[in-house]
Amino acid sequence: MPLPDYIDNDRHKLEAVLKKLILNDSQTDLDIATGFFRIEAWIRLEEAFNTLTNLRLLIGRDPAINPAERDRIDLIRYFRHNVQGQLEGEPFNLQYKRQIDRLIAYLQQDHIQVRLFGAMSEKTPFLHAKAYIFDDYSIVGSSNFTPSGLDGNTELNVLNKQTAIARDLRTNWFEKFWNHPSVDTDYKAKLIDTLNASKFGSKAYTPYQVFVKALYELFKDDTGPEGSDRTSLELASFQQEGFERAVRLLERHRACIIADAVGLGKTFIGLRLLDHYLIKDKRPGYVPRAVVICPAQLRELVWLKKLDEFGIKADVISQEEISRKHFDVKRFSKYDLVVVDESHNFRNCATNRYRNLQRLIGSGKRNKRVVLLTATPINNSLYDLYHQILLLTRNNEAYYREWGISNLKGYFQSLVKGSVEITELLLQTMVRRSRQDVIKRQQAGEQIFIAGKEIRFPKRQLEQFTYNFEASFAGLYAGIANQIDQLNLAPYNIRAFKKKKNQLDEAQVKRNEALAALMKSLFLKRLESSLIAFENSISYQQEFQQEFDAYLQEGRLLDSASFRKILVAEIDEEENVEINELINSLAEIDAKDYQINQMRSQIAEDCRKY
Numbered sequence: 354m355p356l357p358d359y360i361d362n363d364r365h366k367l368e369a370v371l372k373k374l375i376l377n378d379s380q381t382d383l384d385i386a387t388g389f390f391r392i393e394a395w396i397r398l399e400e401a402f403n404t405l406t407n408l409r410l411l412i413g414r415d416p417a418i419n420p421a422e423r424d425r426i427d428l429i430r431y432f433r434h435n436v437q438g439q440l441e442g443e444p445f446n447l448q449y450k451r452q453i454d455r456l457i458a459y460l461q462q463d464h465i466q467v468r469l470f471g472a473m474s475e476k477t478p479f480l481h482a483k484a485y486i487f488d489d490y491s492i493v494g495s496s497n498f499t500p501s502g503l504d505g506n507t508e509l510n511v512l513n514k515q516t517a518i519a520r521d522l523r524t525n526w527f528e529k530f531w532n533h534p535s536v537d538t539d540y541k542a543k544l545i546d547t548l549n550a551s552k553f554g555s556k557a558y559t560p561y562q563v564f565v566k567a568l569y570e571l572f573k574d575d576t577g578p579e580g581s582d583r584t585s586l587e588l589a590s591f592q593q594e595g596f597e598r599a600v601r602l603l604e605r606h607r608a609c610i611i612a613d614a615v616g617l618g619k620t621f622i623g624l625r626l627l628d629h630y631l632i633k634d635k636r637p638g639y640v641p642r643a644v645v646i647c648p649a650q651l652r653e654l655v656w657l658k659k660l661d662e663f664g665i666k667a668d669v670i671s672q673e674e675i676s677r678k679h680f681d682v683k684r685f686s687k688y689d690l691v692v693v694d695e696s697h698n699f700r701n702c703a704t705n706r707y708r709n710l711q712r713l714i715g716s717g718k719r720n721k722r723v724v725l726l727t728a729t730p731i732n733n734s735l736y737d738l739y740h741q742i743l744l745l746t747r748n749n750e751a752y753y754r755e756w757g758i759s760n761l762k763g764y765f766q767s768l769v770k771g772s773v774e775i776t777e778l779l780l781q782t783m784v785r786r787s788r789q790d791v792i793k794r795q796q797a798g799e800q801i802f803i804a805g806k807e808i809r810f811p812k813r814q815l816e817q818f819t820y821n822f823e824a825s826f827a828g829l830y831a832g833i834a835n836q837i838d839q840l841n842l843a844p845y846n847i848r849a850f851k852k853k854k855n856q857l858d859e860a861q862v863k864r865n866e867a868l869a870a871l872m873k874s875l876f877l878k879r880l881e882s883s884l885i886a887f888e889n890s891i892s893y894q895q896e897f898q899q900e901f902d903a904y905l906q907e908g909r910l911l912d913s914a915s916f917r918k919i920l921v922a923e924i925d926e927e928e929n930v931e932i933n934e935l936i937n938s939l940a941e942i943d944a945k946d947y948q949i950n951q952m953r954s955q956i957a958e959d960c961r962k963y
């Protein structure tokens with residue numbers, strides 16, 4: 354096939370013409386002028402280029418550089434970063450590694466020369482021309498020495514077949530730019546160094562350099578400047594860092610947990626997030642909405658007060674309100690941001706409170722942002738955290754599969770066994786700093802200011818204080834403990850009242866006796882915690898057993914599902930479970946099979962003690 358007169362990368366490809374000239378027409382000396390160079394172009398022509406006896410590659414200024422910036426850019430650094438970017442964008446595999454090794458070896462040959470035009474002068478003409486000059490042929494046109502220039506773009510290059518023109522171009526045009534004062538004559542060595550320093554090269558790194566690179570790769574998404582928005586809410590430096598990390602998590606996953614230790618200002622980070630997103634998501638004709646869910650005692654005292662102080666418009670509802678059986682989830686389905694304070698109170702998925710919050714998050718707007726605030730994400734077990742994270746994922750067990758967690762439940766089972774680390778999950782879900790973290794920063798010399806005032810944690814003055822509870826309360830504690838020990842707790846051991854017991858019934862009675870003993874110890878634990886906690890538990894039991902007795906007269910008994918709910922409510926002292934909901938699920942029984950009067954007598958005796 355004869356050589357074409359022009360090359361347009363449509364009918365005639367530059368790559369094919371170059372190969373033909375080198376391999377079929379014995380053109381062994383080649384000078385290239387190009388505005389840009391990509392490694393892939395050499396890889397495509399490697400076989401043909403290996404037959405050249407001389408190659409001179411002159412790289413001009415990248416046309417992508419803004420003309421106004423051309424005189425301010427360090428071209429050597431610019432092209433080094435560009436080559437680094439090309440290499441880092443390639444997947445690490447053996448084939449590409451070998452290709453880079455061959456390119457390095459190729460460039461190290463004396464008959465291969467590479468220069469960078471314009472690198473040694475601040476003000477120099479812009480070399481935009483593209484030319485491929487052989488001994489007998491020359492190609493001049495628009496194609497850079499890149500994959501797109503070889504066969505991709507819509508190009509136009511003229512192929513001149515006259516030896517005299519080729520020689521004139523080489524002598525009077527190429528040589529002028531090749532030897533221009535602005536040319537970096539040592540650019541080949543710099544290019545080889547850049548290739549060797551890449552992940553495909555052979556440069557050796559110290560353990561420290563490897564460690565720093567690993568840290569960068571791990572935290573690169575958490576670095577860099579954050580956009581600022583106008584706000585009257587000033588944060589301390591560590592709080593601002595927590596806010597910025599929370600924003601990154603919310604942009605990535607639309608959910609996060611702020612789990613800083615007590616006293617580090619989680620509330621202020623939550624307020625800052627409300628302020629940020631209520632401004633950020635505002636657009637003509639649309640005003641975003643947010644709701645804060647918090648314990649009742651914090652509604653007036655903290656959240657309504659602070660929202661008003663900083664001029665942030667958000668609804669505030671109590672956790673007690675969301676615990677109601679008939680809570681209206683639809684009322685908040687269109688909200689954009691949900692902030693849950695003291696989110697550890699939502700660690701139990703069997704409660705109304707949890708189910709209603711889960712429905713609120715999962716209904717209506719699919720792109721709601723969810724922020725959980727808690728200093729104690731884990732109270733009793735790792736599964737406390739598991740249930741809170743399910744709120745973040747909208748109950749999607751496979752949400753974090755991209756980060757190596759294919760199934761959350763299985764992952765937490767492995768965590769409990771100690772067979773996996775929790776680090777990656779925390780990186781994707783949580784902002785967490787301890788008080789000691791902040792103190793260490795201050796000890797290292799960092800000054801922390803809020804509203805222009807330096808903040809320092811007070812030094813703890815620990816003193817031992819000895820007191821005698823028995824002496825103070827004159828036997829009251831022992832008397833209460835004795836009353837608890839005498840409780841019958843009949844509803845917790847119904848099979849004990851069955852008239853005819855089989856072997857299975859007898860075994861169940863013994864298990865239930867152990868359970869009743871556990872419940873008594875829980876009452877003592879509440880008493881140790883506080884009188885209020887103890888009073889709440891006793892009031893709960895009294896109300897439950899009175900309702901139980903009323904339904905018992907109708908021939909209805911507690912089924913296993915309702916029993917488990919009551920047990921959960923007893924263990925979770927934060928939860929105020931509606932008694933009627935549990936009682937309504939009692940199963941009907943045949944009164945002839947049970948000693949009903951004896952059961953009611955024990956219930957009445959317990960209620961007197963309560």
